[in-house]
Amino acid sequence: MLDINFTTVIWQIINFLALAAALYFLLFKAVMRVVEKRTEEKNRLINELKEKNQEVDRMRAELEEQLAQADSMVNEIVDNAEKQIQKNHDRMLERARQETEVILGEAYSEAQAIQQQSMEAFYERILDTIIDIGGKVIGKAAPTELNEIFVREINDTLWDLGRGNIRQVQTLRDSLGDRKPTVYVTTAFELTPEQQRQLVRTFSALANRNVSVEIEIDPSLVMGTRIRIGDMIVENSVAARLNDLRDEVREHLSEWMPHE
Known part of the structure; x- marks a missing residue:
């Protein structure tokens, strides 16, 4: 049979507990403080990262909104430019049409005037010839x-x-x-x-x-x-x-x- 000295065992247990308590206060607690500090730092970093992610998301949303606004502005500018170009084109076509009508009208009037002048000159020559011949005939016959x-x-x-x-x-x-x-x-x-x-x-x-x-x-x-x-x-x-x-x-x- 084993001869167990309970006193020794108790003292050993007390020593272990004292050592454990000493280790806890001297080492483990310090380690825990470090761990807690690192945990806090980690949480802080995580929170900062979340905040930065949120800031990034916010900036991304703002950027996307600005890009959307810029795209809308570009489309509006392009639409306005196309409308202005079309308006200028229509105005130029209308002006060209009016100028063409004026030119054609003037050309027609000028052609009519030339034709009328030619007819008047032709009839005037015929009339002069008839009057001249008539005078000569009368002069000879009368x-x-x-x-x-x-x-x-x-x-x-x-x-x-x-x-x-x-x-x-x-x-x-x-x-x-x-x-x-x-x-x-x-x-x-x-x-x-x-x-x-x-x-x-x-x-x-x-x-x-x-x-x-x-x-x-x-x-x-x-x-x-x-x-x-x-x-x-x-x-x-x-x-x-x-x-x-x-x-x-x-x-x-x-x-x-x-x-x-």
Whole structure:
């Protein structure tokens, strides 16, 4: 049988417990403090890491929001730019269309004017040719007695003027002043002495004084006479009547031809 000394055992237990207590206070507690400190540090680091992660998440969210806003702004800028480009394009097209219409309108008007001028010039040449030929035909076909009729008619016209238009006669006399007036007679054929005397008597009566006469032959009158005294001109000739006919035909042509 084993001889157990309980006293020794008890003392051993007490020594172990004392050693354990000493180790606990001297070593384990210090270790625990270190462990607790490291645990606290670890927790602090973990918390900081969480905070940093949260900050990162917040910054990421802000960045994503800014990127979204930037993308929206870019899209808006692009849309506005496209709209402005389209607006400028439409404006340029409209301006080009208007300018084209103006150019075409001006070109059409100019073409119409050129066409009308060409037609007027063409008809004018035809009319001049007809009047010229008509004058030559009349000059060759009409008897010389017709010239006497023209001279007699103009003389009668002047006498009628003296009897019926006193105001015009007085205006003529006032314009002549005190000088002896000269009557300039242009005739298609040479006047007979009697015709010259008739004209002198007529104009002397109109001027209420003696007059002198200068006579010029102008075959272009075809038949008849043109007379000038002072500012008054009186003409009775085939050329004058042909010119009146020319003006009348020209007026009818002007009404007939299309205008802009």
